[in-house]
Amino acid sequence: MKLSTKKLISTAFVPGAVLAATLVMSGARSAGAQTLLLRYTFDESDSGSAEAADSGAPPAAAGVFVGASRIGNTPGGHSKGAVDFMGAVSPDNLKYVHGGDAAKLDGLETFTLTAWINAQDTPSGNRRILAKQGAGSFPGFSWNVNDPAEGGRSASNFGLRLFVGGEKGFQHDLSGPRVTIDADKKWVFIAVTYDGRLETDNVLYYSGSVTEVVTNQVATSINAGKTTETEARFTVSHTDAAITANTALQGWMDDVRVYSGVLNAAQLEAVRLENLPPSAPPKAISILNPKRSGTTVTFEFQSEAGRNHQVEFKASLGDPTWQALTTLTGTGANLLVTDNNAASATRFYRIATR
Ligand SMILES: [Ca+2]
Ligand SMILES: [Ca+2]
Numbered sequence: 001m002k003l004s005t006k007k008l009i010s011t012a013f014v015p016g017a018v019l020a021a022t023l024v025m026s027g028a029r030s031a032g033a034q035t036l037l038l039r040y041t042f043d044e045s046d047s048g049s050a051e052a053a054d055s056g057a058p059p060a061a062a063g064v065f066v067g068a069s070r071i072g073n074t075p076g077g078h079s080k081g082a083v084d085f086m087g088a089v090s091p092d093n094l095k096y097v098h099g100g101d102a103a104k105l106d107g108l109e110t111f112t113l114t115a116w117i118n119a120q121d122t123p124s125g126n127r128r129i130l131a132k133q134g135a136g137s138f139p140g141f142s143w144n145v146n147d148p149a150e151g152g153r154s155a156s157n158f159g160l161r162l163f164v165g166g167e168k169g170f171q172h173d174l175s176g177p178r179v180t181i182d183a184d185k186k187w188v189f190i191a192v193t194y195d196g197r198l199e200t201d202n203v204l205y206y207s208g209s210v211t212e213v214v215t216n217q218v219a220t221s222i223n224a225g226k227t228t229e230t231e232a233r234f235t236v237s238h239t240d241a242a243i244t245a246n247t248a249l250q251g252w253m254d255d256v257r258v259y260s261g262v263l264n265a266a267q268l269e270a271v272r273l274e275n276l277p278p279s280a281p282p283k284a285i286s287i288l289n290p291k292r293s294g295t296t297v298t299f300e301f302q303s304e305a306g307r308n309h310q311v312e313f314k315a316s317l318g319d320p321t322w323q324a325l326t327t328l329t330g331t332g333a334n335l336l337v338t339d340n341n342a343a344s345a346t347r348f349y350r351i352a353t354r
Contacts, residue, residue: 034112034261037104038234040097041255043080046072052083052097056258061099061234067248068095068237074254075116075187076210076276082254085237086120095248096128096238101231105132105258106140109226112259113143114191114271119155119183121250128247129160129190130256131239132232138165139228142239143192145249149178155251156184162192162203166224173220179205180217183251189214189272193262199223206268210276214269234258282307282353288334297342301351303330310352311337315344322350 038056040063047070052063071084085095099105113130123145133140146161147153159179163172181188188209195202200221208214232240236256237249255275263271283304290299303309307330312322328335330353339347 034259034263034267036257036259038099038102038258039255040083040099040236041079041081042070042083045070046081054099057104059102059104061102061104063097063099063236066094066096066098066238068097071252073118073252074275075189078275078277079254082116082118082252083236084252085248086251097236098238099234102132102234105234106229107226108141108194108260109196110194110260110262111141111227112191112193112261112263112268113141113257114189114259114263114268115256116187116189116254116275117181117183117249117251118185118187118253119158119249119251120185122154123158123250124153126242126245126247127249128235128237128239129249129253130234130236130258131241132230132234133163133165133239133241134230134232135241135243137228138163138170138241139230140165140232140241141194141227142241146179149180154184156182158183160190160192160205162194162220162222164194164196164222164224164227165230166196166227168223168225171222171224173203173222178218179207181207186210187254189268189275191263191268191271194222195262196225196227204262206265208269208272214265214272216265285309285351285353287349287351292342295341295343297339297347297349298336299349300334300336303328303332303335304353305330305332307353309335310354312350312352313339313342314348315346317348325349 036056038054040052042052044050049065049069054060054062069084069087070081074082127145129143131142133142142163144161146159148157148159151157158181191206193204201219203220203222205217206214238247285301288300310327311325313325
């Protein structure tokens with residue numbers, strides 16, 4: 001998983017000429033001990049039911065479409081295709097995608113499930129998001145829609161729930177575990193993490209959207225330990241634990257993932273951002289009208305609306321660190337910077353735009 005950030009730095013020697021304008025790219029963020037086991041982007045096409053490639057850890061478990069199809073409506077309009085479970089097929093419950101009995105998804109002590117969902121109708125009953133759970137003693141895991149924290153269930157107000165069949169038995173968190181999702185004909189990013197090494201507060205629910213960062217909504221408890229090996233298939237919008245039940249989500253889903261390990265909020269935010277159009281890079285900045293009077297230095301620069309400009313300084317380019325002077329909110333107009341403590345004979349300034 002990569003998280004790229006960009007900042008543009010303009011450096012000026014005051015008083016005098018602009019020395020440099022440098023584009024600095026910071027590098028990848030490691031997911032640490034987490035491993036992406038399975039991922040379907042559904043980007044093979046914007047329609048049709050060709051298999052979904054699995055870009056998770058090998059061996060690949062391609063997603064076979066059963067009754068489901070693709071749609072060209074995706075989070076932020078960024079990726080090519082999403083999976084559509086609204087199609088008119090009979091019987092109604094046969095609308096899902098499965099990856100077979102992928103052994104890499106069995107016996108997980110810790111895991112993280114993520115998905116984008118877009119509800120086209122009220123997600124009623126025990127509709128499934130992602131599952132790999134068998135019947136009987138319910139080995140494996142199932143991530144379901146559920147009642148919301150408050151009020152009646154609707155596409156704009158529903159909850160989520162996790163069921164785990166593990167070495168300590170079949171456990172689940174309480175109905176309506178205080179998660180509230182509004183995916184009423186809009187794309188919402190959802191995630192749940194499970195830590196089977198712990199007994200309490202070990203299930204965390206997260207949500208975000210096209211415009212909202214990922215936040216943790218609630219922690220619940222499931223004391224089930226490591227998931228039990230099962231022959232059940234990995235399923236999107238279905239479960240092998242109730243193979244004749246109608247468990248198709250009334251809507252669309254995109255970029256579904258299973259990780260081993262527990263992703264934190266920052267890592268989940270990086271997952272969310274991978275499905276959104278990258279924001280435009282900051283514009284280059286020139287430092288204007290530099291002046292010095294005694295120990296006071298002033299200069300201006302053309303700011304950029306919607307960005308923050310952090311002004312930093314050094315007495316010598318050989319100094320190990322830049323020191324923060326002030327941070328200004330961009331307006332699009334020229335902004336004035338005043339440094340009242342420029343005591344050294346020479347002082348260098350730069351502006352980092354984020
Ligand atoms: Ca997609
Ligand atoms: Ca198996």
